[in-house]
Amino acid sequence: MANDVAPGELLIQLRGVTKVFGEGPTAFAALKGVDLDIARGDFVAVMGPSGSGKSTTMNILGCLDVPTAGEFLFRGHHVEKLERDQRALLRRRYLGFVFQGFNLLARTSALENVELPLVYRGEEKTARRAAAMAALDKVGLADWWDHTPAELSGGQQQRVAIARAIVTHPDVLLADEPTGNLDTERSIEIMELLTDLNRNSGITVLMVTHESDMAAYAHTIVHFRDGLVERFEVTEGAGVKA
Amino acid sequence: MWGTTFLLAVREIRRHLLRSFLTILGIVIGVWAVVTMVTLGQGATAAVKQQISSLGANVLQVRPGQGFGRGGGGPQPPDFKIEDLDAIRTQIVGVQAVAPLVQSTGTAVYNAANWSTTVNGTNREYFTAQPWTFTSGRIFSPAEEQAGKAVCIVGNTVRNRLFRGMDPVGQRFRIKNISCEIIGALAPKGQGGFGNDQDDIVLMPYKAVQRRMTGNRDVRMIMVSVDADYDSQRVQASLRDLLRERRHLTDAAEDDFNIFDTKQISDTLSGTTQILTSLLGAVAAVSLLVGGIGIMNIMLVSVTERTREIGIRLAIGAVAREVLLQFLVEAVTLACLGGLLGLFLALVSTLILAPVLKVPFIFDPQINLVAFIFSALIGVVFGYFPARRAASLNPIEALRHE
Ligand SMILES: Nc1ncnc2c1ncn2[C@@H]1O[C@H](COP(=O)(O)OP(=O)(O)O)[C@@H](O)[C@H]1O
Ligand SMILES: [Mg+2]
Numbered sequence: 001m002a003n004d005v006a007p008g009e010l011l012i013q014l015r016g017v018t019k020v021f022g023e024g025p026t027a028f029a030a031l032k033g034v035d036l037d038i039a040r041g042d043f044v045a046v047m048g049p050s051g052s053g054k055s056t057t058m059n060i061l062g063c064l065d066v067p068t069a070g071e072f073l074f075r076g077h078h079v080e081k082l083e084r085d086q087r088a089l090l091r092r093r094y095l096g097f098v099f100q101g102f103n104l105l106a107r108t109s110a111l112e113n114v115e116l117p118l119v120y121r122g123e124e125k126t127a128r129r130a131a132a133m134a135a136l137d138k139v140g141l142a143d144w145w146d147h148t149p150a151e152l153s154g155g156q157q158q159r160v161a162i163a164r165a166i167v168t169h170p171d172v173l174l175a176d177e178p179t180g181n182l183d184t185e186r187s188i189e190i191m192e193l194l195t196d197l198n199r200n201s202g203i204t205v206l207m208v209t210h211e212s213d214m215a216a217y218a219h220t221i222v223h224f225r226d227g228l229v230e231r232f233e234v235t236e237g238a239g240v241k242a
Numbered sequence: 243m244w245g246t247t248f249l250l251a252v253r254e255i256r257r258h259l260l261r262s263f264l265t266i267l268g269i270v271i272g273v274w275a276v277v278t279m280v281t282l283g284q285g286a287t288a289a290v291k292q293q294i295s296s297l298g299a300n301v302l303q304v305r306p307g308q309g310f311g312r313g314g315g316g317p318q319p320p321d322f323k324i325e326d327l328d329a330i331r332t333q334i335v336g337v338q339a340v341a342p343l344v345q346s347t348g349t350a351v352y353n354a355a356n357w358s359t360t361v362n363g364t365n366r367e368y369f370t371a372q373p374w375t376f377t378s379g380r381i382f383s384p385a386e387e388q389a390g391k392a393v394c395i396v397g398n399t400v401r402n403r404l405f406r407g408m409d410p411v412g413q414r415f416r417i418k419n420i421s422c423e424i425i426g427a428l429a430p431k432g433q434g435g436f437g438n439d440q441d442d443i444v445l446m447p448y449k450a451v452q453r454r455m456t457g458n459r460d461v462r463m464i465m466v467s468v469d470a471d472y473d474s475q476r477v478q479a480s481l482r483d484l485l486r487e488r489r490h491l492t493d494a495a496e497d498d499f500n501i502f503d504t505k506q507i508s509d510t511l512s513g514t515t516q517i518l519t520s521l522l523g524a525v526a527a528v529s530l531l532v533g534g535i536g537i538m539n540i541m542l543v544s545v546t547e548r549t550r551e552i553g554i555r556l557a558i559g560a561v562a563r564e565v566l567l568q569f570l571v572e573a574v575t576l577a578c579l580g581g582l583l584g585l586f587l588a589l590v591s592t593l594i595l596a597p598v599l600k601v602p603f604i605f606d607p608q609i610n611l612v613a614f615i616f617s618a619l620i621g622v623v624f625g626y627f628p629a630r631r632a633a634s635l636n637p638i639e640a641l642r643h644e
Contacts, residue, residue, distance in 0.1 A: 059638050062557075064557060064637050064638050065638055084562065085561040085562060085563075088556065088559050088560065088561045088562075089559065089561065090559075091557065091558065091559040092558070092559025092560075093559070095559075097557050097558070099641065103550065103553070103554050103557075103641060104554075105551055105554060106551075107257060116554075116555070116558055117558045117559065119246055120555075120558060120559050120560050120564065121559075164558075
């Protein structure tokens with residue numbers, strides 16, 4: 001997996017990706033042939049009505065799910081052909097996730113939550129601690145390292161989740177409605193954090209959002225409708241509306 | 243990875259202390275029961291063996307009559323004579339020692355103290371057949387035996403009653419109005435297999451007892467010690483034939499004497515306690531199995547409860563094997579904790595129960611080790627299914643789980 005991709009080069013390619021849930025008469029096609037190219041360093045927002053296939057697409061891009069048909073190339077790997085554990089290893093190496101519901105381990109300190117991906121990477125405890133503290137520092141929560149999720153606000157929890165996602169220096173950060181549970185002020189903080197990570201840490205950001213204010217932080221907006229990409233929109237990024 | 247997985251398991255167990263305790267309760271009780279039962283059972287077996295061996299290993303006791311609780315009515319069958327002993331000695335192969343027992347009871351008096359006890363008249367060979375140790379003194383000399391001299395060997399109870407802590411050897415006391423010189427004192431043997439006090443005894447040359455106490459030439463019991471190289475069953479058979487002949491029994495007549503084989507009794511009794519021990523152990527092992535099902539039950543609940551956590555781990559990049567290992571290590575750690583707790587409780591309860599049940603405490607490392615390994619194995623077996631379930635969860639659905 002050493003075929004590194006240079007900035008600006010294609011990192012992700014979806015070719016005619018379909019996803020059908022269920023079988024027989026109850027079968028439902030959530031994706032009906034999606035084509036999508038994402039270059040390294042991009043900041044992409046995915047928008048569209050509820051049920052249009054945004055999350056399904058994110059799950060495939062995040063190697064959590066495989067397409068029913070079509071191709072998904074990530075760093076030259078045909079992900080649709082990989083086994084479950086091989087996809088897990090791709091996630092471990094190259095991907096970071098941020099969810100709408102934060103999904104932190106309960107009754108576990110912020111530091112330990114951020115350390116978790118490094119545990120699976122087999123890193124030594126001291127190296128783990130240092131990297132996790134650095135990540136927490138990056139999201140502005142270094143002073144909160146020993147707090148459990150219950151002791152943190154929603155915005156803080158999401159920032160811990162972002163720290164956990166970036167602690168492994170991933171290629172891609174996938175965020176499915178990361179501001180869905182937050183108020184506007186907190187949402188803006190998160191978006192500014194994502195923008196900073198995209199600009200200064202070279203992380204490709206893929207984000208689903210309902211709000212055009214948040215989508216305006218991205219460079220590219222992909223509009224979904226009925227399991228298909230309806231149109232692409234290029235913005236100036238950093239929250240300036242086109 | 244192993245160390246981290248183990249720490250993770252310990253943390254999870256600590257986080258749910260009460261639930262963890264309830265989870266392992268079955269294993270705790272199972273191990274506790276198995277180890278307690280087997281330890282006490284082995285103690286009982288050892289105690290039985292010890293008691294039987296105090297009767298003399300490999301000794302045939304021959305008494306007139308048809309044995310315990312039989313042949314109530316009719317004329318009393320005759321006792322033996324000393325000539326019977328001579329015949330046994332000369333005609334039966336494999337006999338190491340033949341001793342008569344001429345029994346009488348009487349009050350022993352020393353100074354102001356008196357004590358009613360049993361007097362056994364016997365010969366020098368008796369001390370080969372019976373495992374007595376002397377605290378002081380000696381057995382009768384051949385001359386004393388031959389002459390039927392009034393010399394006595396006293397048991398520990400008699401000694402305590404009449405002489406307190408004093409060494410009685412060399413003293414004279416009266417028993418049944420005979421003045422008797424004490425030539426030996428016996429070490430205590432303790433309670434016999436039938437709850438009798440084996441140390442409440444005075445031993446004298448049989449001729450002295452016959453002449454001066456019973457007033458006849460009868461012998462109540464013959465002890466035949468079988469040479470270890472010979473089959474005691476065979477010796478017993480020829481002994482029976484010989485005695486039938488000497489007592490002029492027709493072929494149709496039943497034996498009017500009985501032969502009590504201590505070795506056979508010892509084997510039977512210790513065999514019985516061993517079977518009992520294994521049975522109790524098996525019952526307890528079933529409860530250990532039930533304990534395993536308890537672990538599986540709670541682990542399944544735990545997997546459901548922690549579905550979202552599993553989803554997070556999978557999304558972050560844990561492979562199936564790592565999640566499986568995490569839950570398996572947790573189950574095995576729990577089971578081992580249960581095993582250790584059970585072993586500890588078993589140790590405490592056997593230490594308390596052994597003296598109450600008058601059974602020696604014998605710590606058997608083997609049964610402790612086996613029980614511990616068994617509980618760990620139960621953790622593996624019953625933890626595997628829930629762990630497999632955790633590892634095979636779909637990460638997307640697991641993350642969505644409420
Ligand atoms: N596991 C599933 N089984 C059946 N249908 C599903 C499943 N996941 C998603 N769907 C359906 O696929 C469609 C697209 O879902 P999703 O990608 O979650 O939409 P959204 O754009 O709101 O994120 C929806 O109609 C949803 O009901
Ligand atoms: Mg969605």
